[in-house]
Amino acid sequence: MNIVASGSAAIARAAGRASRAMGRGGGTSVPGVVLLRINPRAVDTIADRLGGGSILVSATNGKTTTTRMLGGALRADGAEVITNAAGANLLSGVAAALVGARPARPDTACGLFECDEAALPAVMARVHPRAIVLMNLFRDQLDRHGELEAIAERWQAMLLAPGALPRLVLAADDPAIAALGDGRECLWFGLDDPAVATGALPHAADSTRCRACGTPLTYDHVWFGHLGDWRCPACGSSRPPLDVAVIDAGLRGATGSDPLIRTPDGEVILHLTVPGLHNVLNAAAALAGALAMGIRADVAAAAISQVPAAFGRAEHLVVDGTDLVLLLAKNPAGANENVRTLLLDPGDHHILVALNDRIADGRDVSWIWDVDWEPLLPRVSSVTVTGERAHDLALRFRYGGLDPDHLHVIPDHRAALASAIAAVPPGGCLEVLPTYTAMHDIRADLVARGAASEFWVEG
Amino acid sequence: MSADVRLCHLYPDEMNIYADRGNIAVFQRRLEWRGLRLEVRGVGPGETIDPSAYDLIYMGGGQDRDQAVVAHDLAGSKGDAIISAVEDGVALLAVCGGYQLTGHGYTGVDGSRMPGIGLFDADTIAGDTRLIGDVLINATLDGQTREVAGFENHAGRTELGAGATPLGAVLAGHGNSGVSGGEGCTRLRAIGTYLHGPLLPRNPWLADHILGWALEHRTGSATELKALDDTMEIAAHAVAVGRAHGDRRERLMGRRG
Ligand SMILES: [Zn+2]
Numbered sequence: 001m002n003i004v005a006s007g008s009a010a011i012a013r014a015a016g017r018a019s020r021a022m023g024r025g026g027g028t029s030v031p032g033v034v035l036l037r038i039n040p041r042a043v044d045t046i047a048d049r050l051g052g053g054s055i056l057v058s059a060t061n062g063k064t065t066t067t068r069m070l071g072g073a074l075r076a077d078g079a080e081v082i083t084n085a086a087g088a089n090l091l092s093g094v095a096a097a098l099v100g101a102r103p104a105r106p107d108t109a110c111g112l113f114e115c116d117e118a119a120l121p122a123v124m125a126r127v128h129p130r131a132i133v134l135m136n137l138f139r140d141q142l143d144r145h146g147e148l149e150a151i152a153e154r155w156q157a158m159l160l161a162p163g164a165l166p167r168l169v170l171a172a173d174d175p176a177i178a179a180l181g182d183g184r185e186c187l188w189f190g191l192d193d194p195a196v197a198t199g200a201l202p203h204a205a206d207s208t209r210c211r212a213c214g215t216p217l218t219y220d221h222v223w224f225g226h227l228g229d230w231r232c233p234a235c236g237s238s239r240p241p242l243d244v245a246v247i248d249a250g251l252r253g254a255t256g257s258d259p260l261i262r263t264p265d266g267e268v269i270l271h272l273t274v275p276g277l278h279n280v281l282n283a284a285a286a287l288a289g290a291l292a293m294g295i296r297a298d299v300a301a302a303a304i305s306q307v308p309a310a311f312g313r314a315e316h317l318v319v320d321g322t323d324l325v326l327l328l329a330k331n332p333a334g335a336n337e338n339v340r341t342l343l344l345d346p347g348d349h350h351i352l353v354a355l356n357d358r359i360a361d362g363r364d365v366s367w368i369w370d371v372d373w374e375p376l377l378p379r380v381s382s383v384t385v386t387g388e389r390a391h392d393l394a395l396r397f398r399y400g401g402l403d404p405d406h407l408h409v410i411p412d413h414r415a416a417l418a419s420a421i422a423a424v425p426p427g428g429c430l431e432v433l434p435t436y437t438a439m440h441d442i443r444a445d446l447v448a449r450g451a452a453s454e455f456w457v458e459g
Numbered sequence: 460m461s462a463d464v465r466l467c468h469l470y471p472d473e474m475n476i477y478a479d480r481g482n483i484a485v486f487q488r489r490l491e492w493r494g495l496r497l498e499v500r501g502v503g504p505g506e507t508i509d510p511s512a513y514d515l516i517y518m519g520g521g522q523d524r525d526q527a528v529v530a531h532d533l534a535g536s537k538g539d540a541i542i543s544a545v546e547d548g549v550a551l552l553a554v555c556g557g558y559q560l561t562g563h564g565y566t567g568v569d570g571s572r573m574p575g576i577g578l579f580d581a582d583t584i585a586g587d588t589r590l591i592g593d594v595l596i597n598a599t600l601d602g603q604t605r606e607v608a609g610f611e612n613h614a615g616r617t618e619l620g621a622g623a624t625p626l627g628a629v630l631a632g633h634g635n636s637g638v639s640g641g642e643g644c645t646r647l648r649a650i651g652t653y654l655h656g657p658l659l660p661r662n663p664w665l666a667d668h669i670l671g672w673a674l675e676h677r678t679g680s681a682t683e684l685k686a687l688d689d690t691m692e693i694a695a696h697a698v699a700v701g702r703a704h705g706d707r708r709e710r711l712m713g714r715r716g
Contacts, residue, residue, distance in 0.1 A: 139476070148522075149522065149523070149524070208472075209524065209525075214524065214528075216472075357702070363591075363592065363593070363610070363702075364591075364610045364612060364655075364656070365610075365656070366477055366478035366481065366610060366655055366656050366657050367478065368478075369478035369480055369481035369484075369657055370478050370480070388698075389698065391661075391691060391694040391695035391697075391698050392660075392661070392695050392698070394691045394694075394695070395660040395661065395691055395692060395695050396481075396660075398488075398691055399481070399484040399485060399488050399660060400484070401488075409691070409694075
């Protein structure tokens with residue numbers, strides 16, 4: 001490392017320690033903010049020193065889980081992995097991870113960074129990755145109007161910028177992502193298991209027009225959201241042939257899945273402890289990313305199978321003898337997948353849904369109406385709604401047709417959690433679906449009760 | 460059994476990004492809870508509208524690309540059919556993009572023009588920032604004035620013609636243009652507005668007013684709607700009102716754009 005970069009990094013690290021000492025959260029991005037202010041080029045310098053190169057992961061949904069899985073594969077292959085803490089996924093978070101890194105063997109260490117969709121071009125410009133994994137673009141509640149289009153255009157511009165193009169690992173099932181690979185050499189991953197297809201595009205589907213000619217796309221199979229085996233009836237463009245294909249999703253209800261995946265390196269079976277089809281696709285993305293980094297498919301498959309759930313993503317806890325599962329629901333596509341995962345479990349359900357409207361959640365809560373809660377309603381014995389916008393959730397369920405006897409409106413999250421747990425019979429499980437900040441609120445309660453560990457310790 | 464209210468849902472696949480299904484669900488349930496039945500027919504691009512077949516027309520908002528498809532489809536006889544239905548006493552609710560396209564049209568930042576149908580004497584030009592946040596208005600319909608709360612998110616600045624009537628006066632938030640002090644537009648039994656959230660679940664008075672119009676069109680005489688238990692709706696309305704006032708305070712203190 002050159003002297004200037006090294007000196008800047010030391011100052012930045014000290015700022016991070018000071019921030020933690022003052023109790024300002026995990027302090028996870030502070031050293032990065034400091035480094036970017038005093039010497040932005042130092043990020044490039046430190047990143048370029050990683051002999052194994054870097055890989056970036058971005059998407060609106062699933063990037064935290066996929067990054068963790070990919071981290072498992074890289075470590076299993078013997079690499080020392082420099083990675084950013086969950087949620088610290090802007091350029092400052094990536095810079096902080098690089099600043100804090102003191103790899104023992106820099107010649108083989110590699111970088112693995114989860115990137116916010118909007119921050120990806122800036123990260124890519126500084127980190128010069130060997131590969132990037134782009135998974136999906138689902139409508140978000142933060143500013144839905146035109147945002148998806150704008151991000152897809154910024155990603156396209158990013159790939160046209162001068163410099164070496166990284167290895168592209170792209171989701172063939174998402175038409176907006178597939179368009180990024182047009183005319184480029186890519187490793188395509190996706191799903192090829194008609195048994196798990198749904199009949200039609202759900203209400204919350206996005207990007208259902210052809211990127212080339214604007215005609216509404218037709219789908220031979222829809223997996224979830226707007227992801228599927230798509231084609232354009234007018235211009236003939238269609239889903240690219242898959243290099244890494246899930247040929248049997250192997251869903252095992254709420255306990256996980258055993259997907260069979262075909263790769264250029266042979267077929268592999270994974271054994272995931274995270275449930276649902278969306279996690280099968282996350283695993284396929286991680287496997288494809290690992291292949292792009294030169295890892296053998298069987299090594300990656302075994303490692304991905306060992307990775308536990310990320311913070312709040314199908315995380316299982318026990319509170320006072322009651323099982324509890326946390327399922328982060330931050331946008332319609334994610335919430336729909338959670339609902340579908342819950343439906344895999346036969347029997348009665350007890351759910352706690354928590355909705356806040358802070359900046360990180362999105363000030364606009366109308367997205368809860370785009371979630372298809374209806375199939376779950378006949379199967380729930382208790383629905384507790386909480387958070388700053390608990391009353392809006394109550395209306396969503398009331399107009400969705402839920403029997404009012406089953407609906408409990410308790411805006412205070414501590415009281416709501418206690419009441420929802422009390423409603424679960426012995427041997428039952430409370431399924432908790434919070435927005436981002438509501439998950440932090442509820443998790444803080446769980447930490448206080450000794451049921452969960454703190455956030456930044458595990459990041 | 461024939462329907463008590465016949466709803467024409469315009470462009471359900473193209474114009475649905477602001478949880479418009481919530482507004483439709485409110486129409487359906489609030490009739491059902493009173494023993495009445497709503498029939499919903501979706502009308503997409505290339506399909507025609509029979510103006511005598513409906514009591515209520517709904518149109519939501521969409522992404523720019525979809526909105527261009529819809530503008531093109533509305534030009535000509537379809538737009539005329541909507542206007543003649545409204546002039547015949549059919550109720551109409553148009554939200555966000557639906558509001559813009561039921562006015563004279565929309566001029567984008569690049570100068571491109573999307574024509575509207577001209578039901579409302581209102582014209583929209585894109586601004587360089589989006590007007591986003593909670594919004595509260597004093598809405599007046601048939602001489603009754605109530606507070607209506609919602610969320611707005613639009614780049615368009617809408618100006619009303621000299622003779623046009625806004626839906627309400629802005630108490631907090633931006634409204635049509637951010638400067639005129641007016642929000643939305645009304646004409647006969649038609650309402651255009653930027654308020655979503657969705658609009659109707661937490662504004663049951665407005666929902667029932669529109670349903671009253673639709674039933675009156677269907678039966679030919681004014682109908683008294685049975686009162687419902689709106690405890691949850693009133694609680695959600697109160698939270699939204701608090702948010703709108705909070706937003707205004709933050710803006711006054713310079714914390715938000
Ligand atoms: Zn096409």
